[in-house]
Amino acid sequence: MISNNVSAYLPLLLNNRREDPICAYIYDINKLKKHVHYLKESLPSYCSLFYAVKANPDMKIIHALEEYIDGFDTASEGELNKILNLTDKPIIFGAPAKKDRELEYLSKGNLHAMNIESERDLHRLNRLGSVTGEKLPVLIRVNSTYQVARSSHKMTGVPTQFGIEEKRIPTLLNDLSDYPYLEVKGFHFHAMSNNLDALDHLEFIHSCREKIVEWKAVFSLPSATILNAGGGIGINYEHPEEPFDWETFTNGLQQMKALFTHEGIQLILELGRYMVADCGFYVAEVMDIKRNHGEHFALIRGGTHHLRLPAAWKMSHPHTIYPVDEWYDEPLPRPELREEFVTVAGELCTPNDLLIRKSYIERLKAGDLVVFSKAGAYGWTISHHDFLSHPQPEFHYLE
Template identity: 30%
Template sequence: MNHTATPDLAATLIAENFSRDATGVLHVGGLPLTALADTYGTPLFVYDADGLRRAYRALKQAVAGFAEVDYSVKANPNPAVIRVFHAEGAGAEIASGAEFDAAMQAGVPPEKILFAGPGKSAADLDRVIGGGIGEIHLENREELCRVAAAAERHGTTVRVALRINPGATAQGGAMRMGGKPSPFGFDEEDLSEAVDAVEAEPRLHLVGLHLFAGTQGLKAETLLGQWAYGLDLAAQIARKIARPLETIDLGGGLGIPYFSGDATLDLNALRAGLPPLIETVSTNPLLAGARVVLEPGRYLAGPAGVYLARVLAVKVSRGSRFVITDGGMHHHLAASGNLGQIVKRDFPLVAVSGGEGVSPCTVSGPLCTPLDVLARAAMLPTLAEGDLVAVLQSGAYGLTASPTGFLSHPPPAEVLVDGGQAASIRSRGD
């Protein structure tokens, strides 16, 4: 069964993040997408720096007094995007040596970077430890040994945290990351043994906990429950090592609405639920001095971006309308429904210049596969060759989460709009 993002969701997102002018043309950061498409070509990713800042500031204010907010680089690793968040005070969570380089290029000090991920290579560990990384999150015994060996090679002691795969009661969100067999982290039932293994390594200094129970969470109560669970696990580690923790990383997982029926995460409800968690931290001497951190990516970057594609052809096949564009799953796998979704649902997709005569259509890309579909039942006006469509909620898990090499089409350009000025932050084909 297919589900379609309603025009109401798209209209709401445009009102919250963008605008249309008197002629109906969609603007990002005050600039018409028609002009940006003419200047930079299509397909094209466009990000609004003010939108990135609004999301960061809103979340930072909502969790003030409880947690700091870092940026999960995997959501969008373009250094220009990272730089916007760093200027707002965010550190960076990375998942590879290349993301470490991107964060450094964006100006993030190495001591404000933490490294997570279940398969850190010896080469990447040498890269980040040699670069002075602030913290590495351990996820298995072999990795623990690799980090210790790399620390020995570099003649240093590395600050580490344990990523814990929590019990079933901590699960939540659209994609469970805990509460089941998982490649991520040490199982909760093995916490004590994992602590002992780290403490036995003289080159490792255990400073914290990392918990990531689920992603794309849209309910405040789910997130609050996960965070409370994480604080309990942190207290267990601190009691085990008999010293205060320095870091409690409660992960990201904050979601954004993509589909009909999705509710926007209620930051007021999130804020209202924090006092018991703040009390838990402040009244426990083993936790009170710790830096509690959230490291979302999608929530911060997603709403500020659009993916722009130009119509190549419009056809009717056996009574169904197809709009064929120059953009597709090779640039935006998530919008195609092929990034882990079981039920393929349409991202909010709109005509850049508006129009009349709205009716359902399939929006497909240029690739030679039936999987290359950006929307299966999009409600769009009459379109013709040369018109533009825009996929909303495309600032996160877009270009770098897609099979850009498939059929050898050139990667699209990326543009950042800031203060009414557009700047290329990745050239077409780069």
């Protein structure tokens, strides 16, 4: 599970080990570029590939994937400014609570479109358009009735803060003349996180298309040509051997091509997790091993303040043990485990700081490295770095 580039790099990391135990994020930029290039090449022409910056806003990552994708999904002024300084590719902005300054990027012409998440968004953007006298391009974010069963988080189909409830959309479209300074470019349906079922994702997109076709027919919306299906394609952290079946997914999209092109609808996929998860590795040195109440624990330099995902999702994060021969603390005894179940915990003072839960290992020694793979998305930036004021990990980029 460790990429070849990272395997080749770990001895260098160990050679440069100073006083402090190793704790680092390693991003395999070559792997990222190959992956994103492949994703883009395998999509049919009616489908545009956007990157959802929130998954990993690291500038080196954004830079690396920029040439392969068609645009960006941003969710804050901070994200927006990173992208505006880098590219002139289309940018979509969507956030449930928007500041006035963020809305103004649309009227300044910096954005391809902005998501409308509520009736108040409609009023505010229409007022903004009236100031300049221009029609502003918007996507209506729909909180649809569709639920994707195998996704881990549902943003729509259940009560959430996102989008406008599907049953209210017809009334809104009927009243569009009340908002003369808005141009509806299409609809946004981001509905889930971490869906692992390709057929279900196709079914979801199909149902979104049917809704758009119906609304276009009933309300005459010639400018509404975008179906933004959001992100939500998953990474199988717990069973990496059963990944989301991208080939089935893209074959299914190919089969829908005639329908989409006939109706002149552009499909946008705004992927985050699926684009960048696999390029990231979080490496942490084992500092101690012990037994409490019949269970084994390994303590690492680092923890869920650097990689929060396994704590947030109460799961074991995929990992590999990288054995290290040299023991830096001679003549003190070197703690070791063989053929046991072990829980790997971080350096925080909370029992929630667990990254691996009761996982079988052949052998583990203090001084070994635990390499967490699939750490490139929602890793570092969703974590609570400042808790306990430990030093931050190092960041390495393999190009």
